Amino acid sequence: MLIVHRAERTDVLADVLAGVLSAPTAPADPFAPEIVSVPARGVERWLQQHLARRLGTGSTSDGICANIDFPSPADLADRIVAAVHSGSSFTLTGTGRVDDPWRPGRLVWPVLRVLDASVDDDAFRVIARHVGAHTTGRDGRSGPGGAQALADAEYRQGRRYATARQIADLFTRYATARPAMLAAWAAGPTAGGTDLDGTGEPVAKGMIWQPGFFRAVRAEIGVPHPVEYLDQVCARLREDPQAGDLPARLSVFGPTRISESLRRVLAAAAEHHDVHLYLAHPSPVLWERGPSSLRTAGAPRLLTPPVPRGQWKRCVPRHPLLASLARDVGELQERLAGLADRDLHHATADGPRESLLHTLQAGLREDRPHPGSAADDGTVEVHSCHGPQRQVEVLRDRLLHLFSADPTLQPRDVLIMCPDVETFSPLIRGAFGQSGLGHPAFSLRVRMADRGVRQVNPVLEVIAHVVALAAGRVTASEVLDLASAEPVRVRFGFADSDLDTIREWLGRSGIRWGLGVRERQRFSMGAFAQGTFAAGLDRIALGAVADETDGQWLGAALPLDAVESTAIDLFGRFAEFVNRLDHVLSQMDSSATPARWATILADGVRALTAAVPGEDWTTTAALRTIGRVLDDAPAEHGALAATSCELRLADVRDLMSGLLVSRAGRSNFRTGELTVCSMVPMRSVPHRVIILLGIDADTFPRATRIDGDDVCGTRPLVGERHPRDEDRQAFLDAIWAATETLHVYFTGADPITGRAIPPAVVVSELVDTLDTLTGADGPAAGAGVVRRHTLHAFDSRNFTDAAVRGIAGPFSHDTSLLDGARALRSAHGEHAVAVPARCVFAEPTHEPVATGARDIDLADLIAFHNSPIEAFFRQRLQIWIPQEEQAHADELDITLGGLDEWGVGDRLLRRMLDGASLLDCQAAELRRGTLPPRMFGSRQLRTISDAVTDVHDAVVPLRRHATGDGGHRTADVLVPLADGRRIHGTIADVFGENIVTATFSKLRPKQRLAAWIGLLALAATPTVGSGSAAPSVTSAVVVGRRRSRTGGVALSRFGVPDDPVPILEELVAVRDLGLRKILPVTADLAAEFVESGRRSGGLVGLSAARRSFGHEYGESWNRFVRMAFGGDVSATVDFDDLLIDRIGDRDDIDWGAVGLEPDPDLGDDAGAVFCALARKLWIPLLNHEVDA
Incomplete structure (x- = not known):
């Protein structure tokens, strides 16, 4: 008997199920298990707990739910078919298909064998092309076309396992959805030589290969597919009450869809067994309007053939939500039409109709909405x-x-x-x-x-990561990610600080990708070892015993600078990790049998991972899972049993990825x-x-x-x-x-x-x-x-009473965000809004220190006047606005970026000025591993060397001429100021009576300004007779590259003013003011404004500064400028924002004390602080600059 139980909610159905299970079956067997099929594990858990409160002996709440088996619907059908076909008893545990070669986990292997064996069959040409079989270059020749074709073939051949897995899944899906179609395919084509698709139509042309391929797999396995004897099984169930020794009662709980194979099995079993279907259907009214599930009394139980979706005449619900959402249960009702002996609806208790939720549910139940109710x-x-x-x-x-x-x-x-x-x-x-x-x-x-396996078992995730590494280039960031995995960290003792050090080593040693030459050879780069882990580890190892500045190297390795002796142990552990990883990856280069792959992966688990203390089960579970999956590849079946079913690396990668899905x-x-x-x-x-x-x-x-x-x-x-x-x-x-x-x-x-x-x-x-x-x-x-x-959790509306509908008080519970909301509201009024940060810093802050209480570092003074805006953040607020963190570069560049090119040139120039030859410097750079490969690096190194040579040749005569008998010195600076403070610091590159500085940078205002302030400080320092050891100085020269596309050398020379102390006093006064409020100027903008203005007038200078500000590399992109004048590092700032501050705007600032005066030639911008500051900084400099 097939009984349909219906209710709107599953708790009602669970109570009905408890009542059914409480009634003994005939004949009564206290040890006979109950079978309750459930659609999901979560439903099983809930149903167990619910039944435990309903079933019992002395009372109905014993809290025990035992001797109930909860198979899935597909598992239930498989077990019934297997039991009836084999003549064995229906088993309580297991799937009944452990050794079945048609089981999905095992089917993929015979499919793979057939796939390999049938690539020459014209009938399966589409599959052969898909997996790249017999693909060569054009006309079999090498060259660009052939290389591309071979690369495409390599890619296609890497999807053998994925293709076999997809085909196996298709056949499994057909077995449950259209068993008759699959059985007809196994029997062979029709008399007309065609195969049908289960709807009476021939299989589509693009899929015509599937019936023949299924027959080939059937022949390889040598065992009939269960669909081939499904009709006989159903017939035996209808005729023999003892067939399969099935339980007297079968229950299927909560399905929204029943497969065709399960429908046929349940319909046949219902002839002599009680089959209960518990369906959660949203509307009894809609059910009554649909096709009846009851069969005619005394009539045979007939299975209506499935109807194509496009031809189905659906009973359209009246409720709009049911019309949109209830198609699945509508189709289920159609499939059950005429099969049930009883159809029982169990009413759900009505909730209060005034509740919106229960009104919504009531409308669904009655298949009509209740407007305005x-x-x-x-x-x-x-x-x-x-x-x-x-x-x-x-x-x-x-x-x-x-x-x-x-x-x-x-x-x-x-x-x-x-x-x-x-x-x-x-x-x-x-x-x-x-x-x-x-x-x-x-x-x-x-x-x-x-939770997927990657969350539950990190050991298995590590091995999947290793397999993915072996299939790729083995980049530095990927290896670092692997080293950061918890099982690897435990195995090699990597702490957080260790990983930070390793990350630094990877960047400074130039490691990009490839553990060694082996990975490079796959990409035809075996002759270029720079940038591999092998080369980088050599640099780190040498760095522990030698210094890069010594100019010595060993073989192709240059010592890595600043490798501390305390890090030698860490280096040893990291080198061991890389060597073990290299050994594991080397075993994955070639194809191997599944058993061999199981050994390789198990070796990888043991070599690279260790379980977190207390979680040893993760290692055991990972090894067991690897063995189970790859041991599912028996070769004892079929004509191809002697053929080794070897897996490529890409096949194993696809196999491992399937293990990591959420379950x-x-x-x-x-x-x-x-x-x-x-x-x-x-x-x-x-x-x-x-x-x-x-x-x-x-x-x-x-x-x-x-x-x-x-x-x-x-x-x-x-x-x-x-x-x-x-x-x-x-x-x-x-x-x-x-x-x-x-x-x-x-x-x-x-x-x-x-x-x-x-x-x-x-x-x-x-x-x-x-x-x-x-x-x-x-x-x-x-x-x-x-x-x-709101967009942000700290918005003040989240802390305002009743701001969110239905919540009487504040919505947010976060007290830390409440402090932020209060701060924003107190600073900006009742409604907190985003404001530019310049509004916060526009008010002068208190004096940072009392006058005379702190001396001034010369380096701080120079840094301030290069960029007063940045200096306010760094020197006054003591904060640093970090740049966007750049991920470690994993690619081998074919050209150096601007900063990298400058780094090479700067190192060459410094070493050459220290006396090293150009050839030695170039040899060191080639061993550093930062240059592009082959001719790309050689060409760019030659270009950089030419520019370095130009600067070197220009500065050496200047130093030699200036030195005379004085030699090269580093001079101390100590300048007393009128307010009691002192400027202190050191100046390198003093040659005789001249400061001669060389830089590989293009000569810009920052370098000129630094040389000028350094000259002022050294010239203002008292001579030996006054107690200072500073030498007298007459000039400062700075040499760099010319700011033009044609290249060349630029030189700027400064003479000493008659009295440098007043100029320094003014520079210090400007800095004092700039540490109280942001001064809207930078060295580049000031120089552009003053120099262009001296030639063509102040308004022209202002236009030139405006263009410089908005340039691709102008100050408009400076993160400190954006933060100060836009409120955020990503804000857009205009040049006019720098002109807002006017001299005389505030009475509490003595502009005259710092020598700032309006310029009437600038019209509306005459009083701009920017213009006055620019003139104050640069006019004295330009007046004493010669040979610029």
Whole structure:
């Protein structure tokens, strides 16, 4: 007898199931197990707990649920078929197909053997082309065309296993969805020589290879596919009550889709066994309008043939949500038509109709909405947020409000379902369960139910990473990521500081990719070893015993500078890690049998990983998983058994990637913690609060993509899988699973641009329905149930009473963010808004120190006048605005970047000025590993060397002429000032009575200004007779490259003024002011303004400075300028922002004391502080500059 039990909610069905299980079967056997098939592990866990409170002997709440087997629907069908076909007893445990070669895990291997053996068969030419069989270069010749073809063949041949896996999955899918089609394929083509697709039509031309390939696999395995004897099994079930020794009662709980093979098996078993189907159907009214599931009394149980989806005449629901979301259960009802002996509806107790949620559910039950019948009471809420992170932040605060509003609500009463768990899981882990932190949500423990192997077993993730490394270039960043994995860190003792040191070594030693020559040879670069780990480790090892500045090297390795003796142990551990990794990767170069690959991967586990203390099971589980997967490749079946089924590296990579997908375990559900899972495992399990997180248009429902090789996908039948309809059904099930509260979260605005993003279709349909129920119309539609949240959690609205609808007090619980909101409000008035940082710094700060209390470092004085804006942050505020962190470069550049080119030139120039020959300097650079490979590096090194030689040849005569008998000195500077402070520092490059400085940089205002201030300081330092050892000085010369595309040398010479002390006093006064408020000037802009103005007038100079500011490399890109005048390092700043400050604007600043005066020639900008400062800094410099 086949009995259909229907209810809107699964808790009602679970109570019915408990009642059925309480009744003994005839004949009664106390040891006979009950069979309850469930669609997901989460449902199994919940059902066990629910039944444990209903079943018992002395009472109905013994808390024990035992002797019940919970197979999946597919497993149930397989076990019944196997038991009846073999004549054995239906087993309680196991799948019944452990040794079945048609089992999905084993089917891939005979498919792979057939794939290898049939590449010469014209019938399978499409497969041979797909896997790159027999592909050569054009006309078999080498050359660009042939090389490209061979590279394409290599890529295609790397998808052998993936192709075999896809074909095996297709055959498995056909066996459950269209068993008759697969059985007909096994029997051979029809009399007309064609194979049919299960709908009565010939197989499409692009898939015509599949029937023949299936027959080839059937011949290779040598064992009939279960679909071939499915009809005989069903016949025996109908005729023989003892067939398969099945239990007297079978239950299938909560399916929304029943495969064709299961439908046939259950229909046949129902002739002599009680088969109970427990269906969660949203509307009894809609069910009654659809096809009847009852068969005619006394008539045989007939299986109606499946109907193509395009021809199905669906009973269209009246409720718009049912019309959109309930297609899956509608198709299920169609497949059950005429099969049931009894059809029982079990009513769900009505909740209070004044609740919006229960009104929504009542409308679904009755298949009609109830317009204007409910108020927005918070039982259904839709939250629009700015991106995933903000969704989690809003969810966290909203949950806390729910818990505080209802003390009886516990974390176990809340279920969070998310279609994109991989994206949201790290955000959720960061927002909850962080012991020791201040936010109240950190005390909530969260259970991530859909955890993949990469989260559960990091050892297996490491081996998958190693396999991926072997298939690639083995880049420095990839190896560093591997070294950062916890099992590797434990094995080699890498601490956080160790990894930082290793990261620094990788960058400074020039390691890019490849452990050694072996990886380079795969890319025809075996002759270039620079940039490999082998070359880099040699540099680090030499750096421990030698210094780079000594100009010595060993072989092709130049010592790495600054390798501390305390890091030698770390180097040894890192070198051991690299050597072991190299050994493991070397074994993966060639094809091997699955057994050999199992050994290689197991060796990798032992060589590279160690379990975290207390988690030794991870290593054991990883080894067991590797052995199980690769031992699933027996060769004892079929004609090709003697043929070795070898796997390439790419095949193993695809195999390992399949192990890392998320899988839900039954132990991860219903643990008493806040549970987070995908939409499937707990889709219909009732909870007091249901949270749907991340219901975004780009992820839910899934886009419908037809597999071009799937026969079922080209002409689908009613009842077959359709991902988009499955997602819609899951959304409907979630609505019914909520007993008190339903919340939906989605991204409604772009977190960067603020652009509105339309919600997912299912969310829009839900909002439209809720608007109908609440009577909202026009502009108010959606405004009630949709809560639109702020971009930032620290927005003051989150701390304002009733700012979020339904929350009487402040929405946020974060006290640290409250402090920030208060600070913004107090600084900027009632409504906190983003303001440029210059508004904060416009007010002069207090004096940094009392006059005379702190001497001035000459280097600080020079740095300030090069960029007063940057100096305010660094010298006054003692903060540093970091540049955007650049990831380690893994590519071998064919040309050096600007900074890298400068670094090479600077090193060459410094060593040549110290007396080294150009050849020795070039040899050292070639061994450094930073130059591009081969001719690219040689050509660029030659160009840099020419420029270095020009500067060197220009500066050496100047130094030689200036030295005379005085020699080369480093002079101390100590200049007493009128207020009691002193300028102190040292100046290198003093030759006789001249300062002669050389730089590989292009000669810019910064170098000129540094030479000028250094000359002033040294000239103002008292002579030996006054107690100072400073020599007299007459000039300063700075030599660099010319700022032009033609190259050449630029030289700037400065003479000593008659009295340098007053000029220094003014420079110090400007610095004192610049440490109280930001001064809007930089050396480059000031020089451009003054020099152009002296030639053509002040207005022309101002235009020149404006152009310089907006140049591709101008100060408008300076992060300190942007922070000071735009409020953010990414803000856009105009040159006019620097002209806002005017002399005389403030009475508390004595502009005259620093010598700043307006320039009437500048018109409206005559009083700009920028212009006065530029003149103050640069006119004295230009007056004493010669030979510029």
